[in-house]
Amino acid sequence: MDQVRQRLSALPDPLPPVPRFVGPVVVGPVGALPGWVTSQGGSGRRAAALVLLYPAADGEATLVLTERPTGELRHSGQISLPGGAEEWGDEFPVGTALREATEEVGLDAAAAGVQTLGLLETVDVRVSGFLLWPVLAIAQRVPRLTPHAREVASILHVPVTHFLPDASIELVEEERDGYRLRYGVYPFDGHRIWGATARILGQLGAVLGKPRASGG
Numbered sequence: 001m002d003q004v005r006q007r008l009s010a011l012p013d014p015l016p017p018v019p020r021f022v023g024p025v026v027v028g029p030v031g032a033l034p035g036w037v038t039s040q041g042g043s044g045r046r047a048a049a050l051v052l053l054y055p056a057a058d059g060e061a062t063l064v065l066t067e068r069p070t071g072e073l074r075h076s077g078q079i080s081l082p083g084g085a086e087e088w089g090d091e092f093p094v095g096t097a098l099r100e101a102t103e104e105v106g107l108d109a110a111a112a113g114v115q116t117l118g119l120l121e122t123v124d125v126r127v128s129g130f131l132l133w134p135v136l137a138i139a140q141r142v143p144r145l146t147p148h149a150r151e152v153a154s155i156l157h158v159p160v161t162h163f164l165p166d167a168s169i170e171l172v173e174e175e176r177d178g179y180r181l182r183y184g185v186y187p188f189d190g191h192r193i194w195g196a197t198a199r200i201l202g203q204l205g206a207v208l209g210k211p212r213a214s215g216g
Helices: 004-007 095-106 193-210
Strands: 045-055 062-065 083-085 115-117 124-125 130-139 154-159 170-176 179-188 190-192
Touching: 045 095, 045 193, 062 095, 083 095, 083 190, 095 115, 095 130, 130 170, 130 193, 154 193, 190 193
Parallel strands: 045 130
Antiparallel strands: 045 062, 045 083, 062 154, 115 130, 124 130, 170 179, 179 190
């Protein structure tokens, strides 16, 4: 965790690119990509997600992710970062990300000693019409978390090593919305982390694995 803090003390500008295998590739009919595909840019309603790292009991840098309930809710069954849409009165994007984390996983930012560090690249989440701002933060202590009964099926605690440049990425090929697509997923404990979440965490891994300039 100490190495992660040091690496994130000043985010690189520009940020490193997302791993190339994470993004979707059309291998079936050619045309506009279906709605769930993510990419930088575009326009839509503003949302924010909290990319929260904390030191586990063994000192390993660990991320907080959520498993969405299965059913008719948006992003059913997917692995996501705590986050959601901007609301009136939010100090966007940090205020939105922290509020949503409080609502979804019961985060007490003050008790956990949460410090926000900056932003990763904005993601255009087409399926929901949102532009998503990832807010990067570190907690000084292990946060005490409780899942929201309706919005979160379980809370996952994932070591950041699962997203470093040498981490395993599995290629998945399947049909969605009439297109045959190939995209990368990060496997963790029987789960598949893909889409916007994989894009954000893949870039975080690239930041942490980026070689430092000589003399710096």
